[in-house]
Amino acid sequence: MLRSVPERCWTRPALPTSPDRSYRGGGIPLMTSPGSMPSLADVLDPSRCVILPGAYDALSAMLVQEAGFPAVYVGSYATAASGYGLPDVGALTLTDLVSHAGAVAGAVRLPVIADAEGGFFEPANIWRMVRAFEDAGVAAIHIEDHAGGKHTNLPQKLIPLDLMLQRLRAALEARRRPDFAIIARTDAIWATQDLDEARHRLKAFSEIGIDYLFANGAHPDVLRQVRREVPGHYITINLPTVRDRNEWNGAADLVIDYGFCLQAATKALQTALKRFRTTSQADQTDALIEHADRFEDRLGYRAFTDRAVAYSATSN
Template identity: 35%
Template sequence: MAGPNGRRSLAARLKDKRIIVAPGVYDAVSARIADRMGFEALYMTGYGTVASHLGLADAGLATYSEMVGRVAIIAENTTTPLIADADTGYGGLLNVRRTVQGYEAAGAAGIQIEDQEMPKKCGHTPGRRVVAIEEMVQKIQVAADARRHDDTVIIARTDARTTLGIDEALRRGEAYAKAGADVLFIESPETTEELAMIGRSFDVPVLCNVVNTGRTPELPSKQLEELGFGIAIYPGMALKAASQAVTAAYSYLHDTGATLGINVPLMDSKDLHELMGFPDVWEFEKRWHTGTGAAE
């Protein structure tokens, strides 16, 4: 688990002008794979976590208890700093305090809270409504005050752009920064010009949600860096890739009754065993002669 070193490294890294590229992870397997790649942060996607854990849409259906449990599992299986989606904080101000402290204890280095009304909806989907700016300001103030570690990164997300326009989204971003947010996340800008406005408007780092076929133009991370962004997250990439690959593999098995000749890349069994930690199990059993209770 990244723990305090992960928090410190993420907070320190955000002072650098180079962009952080953070892939979306949604379970222990995707997290273990991403953790080996050398990324500087991982992003626990709410959409992917709710989908993989509950088989439901990311529409405010997952509870705090369900989600903090996922944070703990992912953090336990990784050493890379983890940014975790905490939706709206799962309720009022007391809930926000509990969420921040619970996510911290579970291993999150960064905690993202958004200003949507309940039930919240996934970004880049229609029908999102936001709470009054004053309500979200208080949530950010509580979040910043509640953290037990000064280097836990609080990320404030606004979904105001889609329904209220870019000017209101920028106004909210400024208010959330003043309330204590360490990073601002202006969700769903719709043009490159709006991305540029966001990148130059704030004194704190800004985050871009990169979604292929989403509402926001998909730009290379280097271009986002040039526009002023400090973090680029790719929340849906792995889930989409895995879902497409599994669909193709199951279709092949259904149609042919075999895996021979399948044109979907399959991880070698040896590599999968190694990824999931079987060598440690085998070494343990060799040392302790499992079943005898005696060590060598």
């Protein structure tokens, strides 16, 4: 049964202000068993309206968790920029995205939503993509129908719907964990400004058993209309034209601001580097950085020291 979208926005109470090794694992890479892995369904509760800032690597994902958000998103845009210094124009391989998403998933105890681009394979081989992300420890992936020109002024194209449906069917059937979420994303609104085509595709996705529908580029008012016609759990990206994120209440179950952490860190680092270059006074730059003790404790240095002492051999 589908759950209604609440009329209020929810955020999880903040985690402790000092690093709590119980929620990260004491600096040990998390090896979460499939039975205990958090799922996207755990986040999309009837009482919650979730807006996520996109992470760009494992450390930023830890900060997202520390700030009290209930899930982590890592997409190809942030992966390309932070991992490779590249634009998000289809240059990344499946291995690139899976490796990056796996590092993120290993650093947090939250469900991680990852970007699987267009699926990377034809339907008969798409199981390899699904299994790779499952093995990486992520909770959900989205598969898109954007065939080219993304983030550019080049001609925009969509993957033919019949091929998209076959890829999605193959992805659903390839899952080993039933709670591993396959999110079907259409860029018909964002890429081609075709609302009717978006409706048509979202309906087709739903009819083959997709529960999570990603209507990229839809304004809150448009999304409210679409979800009345095609029931489902709706995901979308935050739009620059939406100046108050509460406007998404009642429109989407999950809204992703995919570049937030990446762009916030870029601006903060530019400010810090400019200050560092223009002054020799440490007092002027120390205010712009986190204290080393706090930073290192988050990563588990203290916990490592405790383990090293506990496991060291003693002799008389």
